[in-house]
Amino acid sequence: MFDLYVVxxxxxxxxxxxxxxxxxxxxxxxxxxxxxxxxxxxxxxxEQACLIRECADEMCKLFIVNDxxxxxxxxxxDGVHLGQSDxxxxxxxxxxxxxxxxxxxxxxxxxxxxxxxxxxxYVGVGAVFRTGTKPDAMQGVGLGAVYEVRQAxxxxxxxxxxxxxxxxQDVIRAGADAAAVVSAVVAQDDVRGAAHELRDLIxxxxxxxxxxxx
Amino acid sequence: MFDLYVVxxxxxxxxxxxxxxxxxxxxxxxxxxxxxxxxxxxxxxxEQACLIRECADEMCKLFIVNDxxxxxxxxxxDGVHLGQSDxxxxxxxxxxxxxxxxxxxxxxxxxxxxxxxxxxxYVGVGAVFRTGTKPDAMQGVGLGAVYEVRQAxxxxxxxxxxxxxxxxQDVIRAGADAAAVVSAVVAQDDVRGAAHELRDLIxxxxxxxxxxxx
Numbered sequence: 508m509f510d511l512y513v514v515x516x517x518x519x520x521x522x523x524x525x526x527x528x529x530x531x532x533x534x535x536x537x538x539x540x541x542x543x544x545x546x547x548x549x550x551x552x553x554e555q556a557c558l559i560r561e562c563a564d565e566m567c568k569l570f571i572v573n574d575x576x577x578x579x580x581x582x583x584x585d586g587v588h589l590g591q592s593d594x595x596x597x598x599x600x601x602x603x604x605x606x607x608x609x610x611x612x613x614x615x616x617x618x619x620x621x622x623x624x625x626x627x628x629y630v631g632v633g634a635v636f637r638t639g640t641k642p643d644a645m646q647g648v649g650l651g652a653v654y655e656v657r658q659a660x661x662x663x664x665x666x667x668x669x670x671x672x673x674x675x676q677d678v679i680r681a682g683a684d685a686a687a688v689v690s691a692v693v694a695q696d697d698v699r700g701a702a703h704e705l706r707d708l709i710x711x712x713x714x715x716x717x718x719x720x721x
Numbered sequence: 722m723f724d725l726y727v728v729x730x731x732x733x734x735x736x737x738x739x740x741x742x743x744x745x746x747x748x749x750x751x752x753x754x755x756x757x758x759x760x761x762x763x764x765x766x767x768e769q770a771c772l773i774r775e776c777a778d779e780m781c782k783l784f785i786v787n788d789x790x791x792x793x794x795x796x797x798x799d800g801v802h803l804g805q806s807d808x809x810x811x812x813x814x815x816x817x818x819x820x821x822x823x824x825x826x827x828x829x830x831x832x833x834x835x836x837x838x839x840x841x842x843y844v845g846v847g848a849v850f851r852t853g854t855k856p857d858a859m860q861g862v863g864l865g866a867v868y869e870v871r872q873a874x875x876x877x878x879x880x881x882x883x884x885x886x887x888x889x890q891d892v893i894r895a896g897a898d899a900a901a902v903v904s905a906v907v908a909q910d911d912v913r914g915a916a917h918e919l920r921d922l923i924x925x926x927x928x929x930x931x932x933x934x935x
Contacts, residue, residue, distance in 0.1 A: 553809070577816060601795070
């Protein structure tokens with residue numbers, strides 16, 4: 508399983524490329540990087556994807572491509588992340604095969620159940636909090652939605668949207684298996700340090716068996 | 722071979738869907754329709770693609786998807802059309818297989834030769850004339866470029882960009898094997914009639930052997 512999931516956003520990355528940010532995020536402790544390049548040209552996105560694939564291989568990390576199944580396949584990504592208005596899950600599965608990791612964005616329990624029944628490998632629930640990254644998601648779905656989705660499905664639940672050092676432990680306590688962040692990592696001067704801190708915060712609140720009982 | 726190649730553009734289609742326009746264009750005599758939906762969501766584009774695929778099958782026409790190799794594969798399109806900043810030709814070929822038709826946009830002879838050597842099935846040369854559809858292509862490459870590309874490669878040459886009833890015969894005379902149009906068909910009240918007229922104009926200037934010599 509993964510703990511910290513970082514989604515790229517070039518507009519927030521202070522002139523650094525998606526691949527540069529991805530490398531620093533992995534080094535800091537991100538388990539997964541999702542390459543999200545809305546409205547980018549295919550060639551440029553594929554180039555970034557191939558760079559991140561190489562880096563993820565070196566570091567034994569996971570690499571996911573947002574939306575573009577063709578670029579996911581061409582770059583050898585571990586999987587694809589799909590929103591509700593992207594290519595449908597069953598189509599992506601047919602193109603990518605059974606081994607691919609396919610994640611689906613959901614904002615409620617019904618969508619989460621549909622995703623699980625459709626064969627999704629994880630769901631991304633959000634936006635949990637209000638976020639500047641997705642201005643159309645004005646009102647966050649809240650921690651309650653994370654809790655409800657966690658109860659409703661067996662596949663991993665990744666919380667996303669407005670998550671930062673101040674609230675990341677709350678989303679884990681609400682039941683998220685992992686937290687996905689955008690600006691809290693990619694927009695920081697110290698990407699590596701930000702990823703490291705966020706991952707530490709997650710691990711500190713994970714349910715665990717106290718060592719004295721082992 | 723194909724004569725009239727129609728490229729969709731929802732913004733110019735007067736409220737009609739890409740699939741509706743495609744059907745009328747095929748009925749009017751278009752040999753190929755290319756679904757171009759820049760910035761559309763994957764799901765919506767795939768829906769339109771599947772509708773056009775069905776229609777093309779009924780009418781024994783060709784169907785090409787712009788840019789999105791995943792949607793081309795998922796919809797069973799005959800091929801994909803790629804610009805210079807889309808996924809590279811060799812990558813698309815690897816994903817789509819040898820039978821797929823892959824067309825490449827070029828604006829000069831060097832690009833055309835590279836496309837042919839890379840295994841492209843046709844090149845789209847343009848924009849030939851100034852066009853409102855692609856405002857960044859301010860200055861057309863002109864009929865001279867069509868002629869030069871036709872001399873330089875053996876694969877079919879499709880001229881595109883600012884082509885209408887007034888100049889379509891010129892581009893054929895300049896050596897284009899086919900003419901691709903956008904607004905001259907999709908923006909017309911009578912899509913069917915416009916396609917029919919343009920195809921007639923092409924056929925009238927095709928080199929042909931006069932019947933008395935047959």
